[in-house]
Structure formats: C-alpha cells, structure tokens
Amino acid sequence: MGKYQKNIEAARRISVMQYLETYHPGELVRKTDKEYRTKTHSSLVITPANGKFHWYAQSVGGNNAIDYLTKVEGMNFVSAIRLLSAMTPMPVSIQAAKATPTRQHTVRPFELPAADRNTEAATAYLMHRGISPKVLRYCVNSGILYQTTRGSYRNCVFVGKDAEGVPRSAFQRCCQGGFRGDVAGSQKQYGFLIPAETETCDTVEIYEAPIDAMSGATLRQYKHDAPWRSVHYLALGGLNHQPIDYFLQQHPEVRYVSLCFDRDDPGRNFTKIVAKRLAERGYIVQDTPPAIGKDYNDYLLAARRLISMER
Known part of the structure; x- marks a missing residue:
C-alpha cells in the first residue's frame, strides 16, 4: 500500500467528533445524552455512539471526518486528507463495542523547516x-x-x-x-x-x-x-x-x-x-x-x- 493510500485509510478512521474536538471544540452543542449538534448548523446531528452524522437541511450525511469536511465544510478530498493527516489516530481494537469511548488521538507538533541564508x-x-x-x-x-x-x-x-x-x-x-x-x-x-x-x-x-x-x-x-x-x-x-x-x-x-x-x-x-x-x-x-x-x-x-x- 502506498503512502498516500495509507494516509487515506488513516483519515477514514478519524471520526467527526475527533475532528471537531481538535479543531472546532466551540462548535459542539450537546442536545441529548446520545446526540450533538453544531452552532453553525442546528439541523446537523452527530451521534458519537456510531460515528455518524446527518445534516437534515441539506440531506447529506456520513460516518467519518472525510465525509464531514467534504460534504459540510465544502473541502475537496485532497485538502481533507492533508488536514486529517496532521491527526494521528491511536490503535484501537477491531472488536470495539458501540459503547467504546471515542478513539484518542495526538496532533503532531508543528515546527517550521530550517530557513536558508537567502531567498x-x-x-x-x-x-x-x-x-x-x-x-x-x-x-x-x-x-x-x-x-x-x-x-x-x-x-x-x-x-x-x-x-x-x-x-x-x-x-x-x-x-x-x-x-x-x-x-x-x-x-x-x-x-x-x-x-x-x-x-x-x-x-x-x-x-x-x-x-x-x-x-x-x-x-x-x-x-x-x-x-x-x-x-x-x-x-x-x-x-x-x-x-x-x-x-x-x-x-x-x-x-x-x-x-x-x-x-x-x-x-x-x-x-x-x-x-x-x-x-x-x-x-x-x-x-x-x-x-x-x-x-x-x-x-x-x-x-x-x-x-x-x-x-
């Protein structure tokens, strides 16, 4: 499997909740014990138990962060993969039950490349x-x-x-x-x-x-x-x-x-x-x-x- 394909597979494992908690924590609004919505889109419902979301106003949905970025934020697929590649999901069991907590993740530290002496x-x-x-x-x-x-x-x-x-x-x-x-x-x-x-x-x-x-x-x-x-x-x-x-x-x-x-x-x-x-x-x-x-x-x-x- 090529490096780019591995990045895609890793990005598919990132949930909508992981993405929002990392980049837009202020967007999440808890509606019930089982559902969240967002401040920007009141008709967008996220269900952490199964990882799915549905945006009723636009009749679109999905089950991972790629779907959210492309369908809700309007990002193209390549840009979505680049963004999500900055989030490294931790290994999880394939047999995880529905009640399993949201997967943990870490964000790579940012460091500028070394500058040359001139431009x-x-x-x-x-x-x-x-x-x-x-x-x-x-x-x-x-x-x-x-x-x-x-x-x-x-x-x-x-x-x-x-x-x-x-x-x-x-x-x-x-x-x-x-x-x-x-x-x-x-x-x-x-x-x-x-x-x-x-x-x-x-x-x-x-x-x-x-x-x-x-x-x-x-x-x-x-x-x-x-x-x-x-x-x-x-x-x-x-x-x-x-x-x-x-x-x-x-x-x-x-x-x-x-x-x-x-x-x-x-x-x-x-x-x-x-x-x-x-x-x-x-x-x-x-x-x-x-x-x-x-x-x-x-x-x-x-x-x-x-x-x-x-x-």
Whole structure:
C-alpha cells in the first residue's frame, strides 16, 4: 500500500467528533445524552455512539471526518486528507463495542523547516510566476515567506501566523519540481495572510493558494486603481472554511468579502457554499473568479503578457 493510500485509510478512521474536538471544540452543542449538534448548523446531528452524522437541511450525511469536511465544510478530498493527516489516530481494537469511548488521538507538533541564508531561488521562482518585487519584499520582510532546502531542492515556505504573530502553519512549494504540501502539524485555521496597511480596512480577498493571493496583490499594484495594500489578502491553503472563520473572528471590522477561488468545479462549488454561509452572517459577498485562466496566477501571467504587448 502506498503512502498516500495509507494516509487515506488513516483519515477514514478519524471520526467527526475527533475532528471537531481538535479543531472546532466551540462548535459542539450537546442536545441529548446520545446526540450533538453544531452552532453553525442546528439541523446537523452527530451521534458519537456510531460515528455518524446527518445534516437534515441539506440531506447529506456520513460516518467519518472525510465525509464531514467534504460534504459540510465544502473541502475537496485532497485538502481533507492533508488536514486529517496532521491527526494521528491511536490503535484501537477491531472488536470495539458501540459503547467504546471515542478513539484518542495526538496532533503532531508543528515546527517550521530550517530557513536558508537567502531567498534567491524562491524569489526567482516567484518572479518567474509574475509576482512583483514589491509584494515579494513585503512577504519576506514580514516573515511569511522564506526559503528552505529539502535534499537538493529549494522550496518556498508560506507561513500562517496567529493573531499574536506566532507561526502556526506552513505550506511548502518546490522551486524546481512539483512537490507541494503542508508542513507536518500545521493548524489549518491559520491561513497565509497579507494584511491591509490600515487596521480599519473593511475588505478581504480570499484565495485558495498563497501564490494566488500574491498574484491578486500584484494585479492591484499594476492596475494603480488603489494602493496594493488597501485590502487584506487571505490564502486558505486549499478549500477550507477554517482560515476564513478565524480571520473574521480576529477582524470584526471586515464587512466585504471577495471570493477569488479557482475557475474549476471544486472552486465554483466551494464559492457557492462560502457565499451562502457568509451572506447568512451579514457579510457583503462578491464572487470574483479569475477573468482569465484557471486561477489568479494564470490571470496575472496573462495580464502581464497583455501589458507587454501594449508597450
């Protein structure tokens, strides 16, 4: 069995209760001795005895955390596996009875990869992807972007921090090959954030990947219609509600949300789910997929070509 298949099998053994108790303990509301519901969805019933949940309002259900993440939180399958791989279930007996307590689990400690002395390979790679030097300098100087070496490969490291500025998550992207993935132990509620220049900013643009968020910032810089740091840029590291919820909790002044997800089926489906969820909470939501290409980096590269042709 391959490593990825083992990750899938391990993720299938994680229950909805384990996931919520780890990442969203405040969501759980006990209704009876046998049932829980969630604060966000009052019609979503969880039964710990059999590990099942059912969301009556949407007529969907399941029996593990993968089902919950994909059907309720709108996350794609790969992102769900990455998130759940940070939770390591302890061995349990195959013959466990229904009354057996919820399986225990541990969360891998988070530690940033060692930083290289410079960021030459990372900045060269990102400039090749169209990111402006100004945006790159800000990210490097803010400690949310640096370079690390893994074997003979140089990787970009995109860092997610908490409200106190402490790194809590990180995503790596190889400068020379196709490798990409979360750093072990990353807490997915902490997204990659380029904050607005003013604390009173009321607008956030939300992207799937850090490079897309940096592309959006670069596009605003090139358009000259507003200072490039006139809005917040948040990258989720996949299709994941958690960074959105954490960001909005920490920024109560934000009222306007632009959803800048990929122009593909997962991105469009996730946009519908998030837009509805945020609108119900009183936010003014705008659906702004890339005008050209699949994602905002495609859009940026196409825009740069057009600018070069005009010149």
